[in-house]
Amino acid sequence: MHRATLFCLLLIVCVNDAARGDTEFIYNGFSGSNLHLDGAAYITQDGILSLTTCSSYITGYGFHPMPLRFASFDDYGMDSLSFSATFVFAITPDNSRSSGDGMAFVISSSPFVNSGKPAKYLGLNYQSNSRTAFLAIELDTVLDTEFLGIDNNHVGIDLNNLESIYSRSAGYQCNNYVGNKTTPTYEALRLSSGDPMQVWVDYNGISMVLNVTLAPISNLMPPSEPLLSYTVNLSNYFEVSHAQAYYVGFSATTDDMHCTAHQILGWSFSLSGSAPALDYSRLPLKRAQDKKLIKWLLPAAISSLAVLTALTCFLLFRCCRKRSVERQQEDWDWETQLGPRRFSHKVLRAATSGFSTTQLLGQGGFGRVCGGVLTTSGLHIAVKRISSESSAQGPAQFTAEILILGHL
Structure with a gap:
């Protein structure tokens, strides 16, 4: 009898552990995970869930591999x-800084939302007659007037439709401490900044309040006030029973004009209390930030290097030119004493019949001397x-000779 009781207790503990595993999970990075991936989604070597890359018109999905049963009992046994x-x-x-189209956290009756399309549809089902039930928390980075979007940087709640039932521009409430007084302020966030953020x-299900909170990763803890707070009975949209299970995950899209990398760095979920921290x-985080820095700093570094190289070449050219002028000035200082007597090579060549030996x-000491007659004046x-090859004398000796001849 004692052994039978002990066996039953052990069985109950094992069942409870299994039930807990079916209602809660955590991914601190995705290395070694067996997520259900589709479209352009893949797990990077760094353990990042990459839903899309900087390519045009693609869709990516990443879902927890097993569906979850959301049914539970409230205080009234319902x-x-x-x-x-x-x-x-x-x-x-991408480098154009034109982001799109956005991504969404999804709870759906199918692992990949049926009829999902790229671009403005975020990979979600946009057909009103579809049997696929879904809840999507959209992080939208393009203004879609077709779906009554409020701007190109907002968070919205979608229920079986791409027209959000409630949305607000991305931001969070932070507390500023001045002395002993705390002043709450609203700080805007740019979803497509490339900076890691947390949602x-x-x-x-009892109060029927859905809260969505956004903050930069540096906050570590959620702000005291959510960005979105909406009262809705999700049981009217989802079948709540132990026979029905739902998939949870993410979807993201790009179009032919906006190419963006949508990445998930960590994720936890729970059906029995707060999600695990x-x-x-x-x-x-560091790897994602490093990639962002490389993405933006590499073109900047190349541009800076090109400018620096051009500036260096310009300064070297000016320096060499200045030295050449100085040397030429030194070589022809005798002109200031004798008056300008410079003739072009063409004129001298014509006067001497091409420096003919006749x-x-x-x-x-400096080379040959040819006689000639200037064609313009008839002057002999x-x-x-x-000739540098036949003369060992330098410019100083040549200048001295010119000065002597000039005073004859």
Whole structure:
């Protein structure tokens, strides 16, 4: 009898553990996970769930592999639906900084929302006659007037429809401490900044209040006030029974004009209380930030290097030119004493019949001397052609010779 009782107790403990595993999970990074992936989604070597890359017109899905049964009993013994989730994400646009189209946290009756399409549809089912039930918390980064979007940077609640039942521009409430006084202020956030941010989604099936909270990852704890707080009976949209299970996960899209990397860095979920806290030390936060820095700093570094190279070449050119002018000025200082006597090579060549040997008058230390007549004035001249190969004398000796001849 004692052994039978002990066996029953052990069986109850095992069943409870299994039930807890079926209602709660946590991903501190996704390395080694067996998520249900589809479309462009994949797990990076760093353990990041990449839903889309910076490519055009693609869709990516990442769902928890097993469906979850949301049914539970409230204080009145009736079925109710409650859940809690939190995740860290990063949305990084391409070099054009034109982001799109956005991503969504999804609870759906199918692992991948039927008839989901890229671009403005966020991979969700947009057909009103579809049998697929879904709740989506959208992080929308493009203004879609077709679905009555409020701007190109908002968080919205979608229920079986892409027209949000409630939405607000992205931001969070933070508390500023001045002395002993606390002043709450609203701070705007740019969803597509590439910075890691955290979202908390909580629904109480008894009070029927759905809260969505957004904050930068540096907050670590959710703000005291949610960004969205909406009262809705989800049991009117979802079948709440132990026979019905639902899939939870993410979807994201791009279009032909907006290419963006949508990434999930960590995620936890619970059907029995608050979602487990993420271990930030195990999340691939630094790697995601490094990739963002490389993405933006690499073009900037290349541009800076090109400018620096061009500036260096310009300064070297000016320096060399200045030195050349100085040397030339030194070489022809005798002109200031004798007056300008400079002739072009073309004029001297014509005057000496191309420096012909028939015009040769002699040969000195600097080279040959040819006689000639200037065609313009008929003046007889003697032209000495300097040859560096036949002369060991320098510019100083040549200048001295010119000055002596000029005073004869």
